[in-house]
Amino acid sequence: MEPGAEAALLADVVDSAFVEVNDARVVATVTGPSGRPVEVPMLWTGRRNGEYRASLVSVEPGLHEIRVEAVKAGVPLGVAAGHVRVGAGDSEYFDAGMRAPLLQRIAQETGGRFYRSEDASALAEDIAYAGRGVTTVEERDLWTCRRSFSCCSPRAGEWGYRRARRLA
Numbered sequence: 797m798e799p800g801a802e803a804a805l806l807a808d809v810v811d812s813a814f815v816e817v818n819d820a821r822v823v824a825t826v827t828g829p830s831g832r833p834v835e836v837p838m839l840w841t842g843r844r845n846g847e848y849r850a851s852l853v854s855v856e857p858g859l860h861e862i863r864v865e866a867v868k869a870g871v872p873l874g875v876a877a878g879h880v881r882v883g884a885g886d887s888e889y890f891d892a893g894m895r896a897p898l899l900q901r902i903a904q905e906t907g908g909r910f911y912r913s914e915d916a917s918a919l920a921e922d923i924a925y926a927g928r929g930v931t932t933v934e935e936r937d938l939w940t941c942r943r944s945f946s947c948c949s950p951r952a953g954e955w956g957y958r959r960a961r962r963l964a
Contacts, residue, residue, distance in 0.1 A: 799857050799882055805850045806840055807868045811873055816846025820868040824850055827881075829858030838864070854882045 805824050809817045820840040838848040854860060856873050866873040896910070903910040911919055 798884070799855050800853065803852045803854070803880065805836065805838060805852055805862065805864070807848045807866070807876065809846045809848055809873060811868070814843075817866070817868055817873060819846055820848075820866045820873055822848045822866045824852075825863045825865070826852060826854070826877065827861045827863070828854065828856045829860070830856060832952045857883045 807822055807824070809820050809822055811817050818840050820874060824831050824838055827833045829836045831842060834851060836850045837851040841849045852862075858881070860882060861877065862873065863877045865875045896912075900910045901931045902908070908917075909922065
């Protein structure tokens with residue numbers, strides 16, 4: 797839920813025999829991240845038996861706890877609780893068009909290149925001949941590398957000593 801957006805709270809209220817109740821007092825207590833509870837009265841919708849509705853507008857980002865309590869003639873009918881997170885939504889998935897000026901600026905500042913769809917055929921060739929990130933593989937025999945041999949020889953000597961003493 798985005799900050800400042802309106803959210804609908806819906807509650808189905810039934811008695812102990814699971815019969816819908818239309819004349820109950822239903823209150824939603826919303827506690828935000830600051831810990832300050834706000835009571836929101838819920839009203840019977842009139843569309844369905846036992847259906848109550850309220851609107852909630854939150855400007856405080858973070859996790860909110862919602863606790864709904866229903867009472868009829870002083871007798872508690874039940875309590876339900878839930879959570880809703882208020883924060884930046886999924887607006888990144890909308891208006892996903894190309895922003896050419898922004899991409900050109902990023903390419904210029906980072907030393908890259910900007911390509912349009914009509915220039916995409918040159919992209920593969922430009923990547924292949926960029927000259928950056930070239931990896932060379934050099935193979936050597938283990939015995940010609942002194943560092944490897946000096947690391948292995950103490951272990952090999954210990955193994956030979958244990959083998960001669962019949963400890964291994």
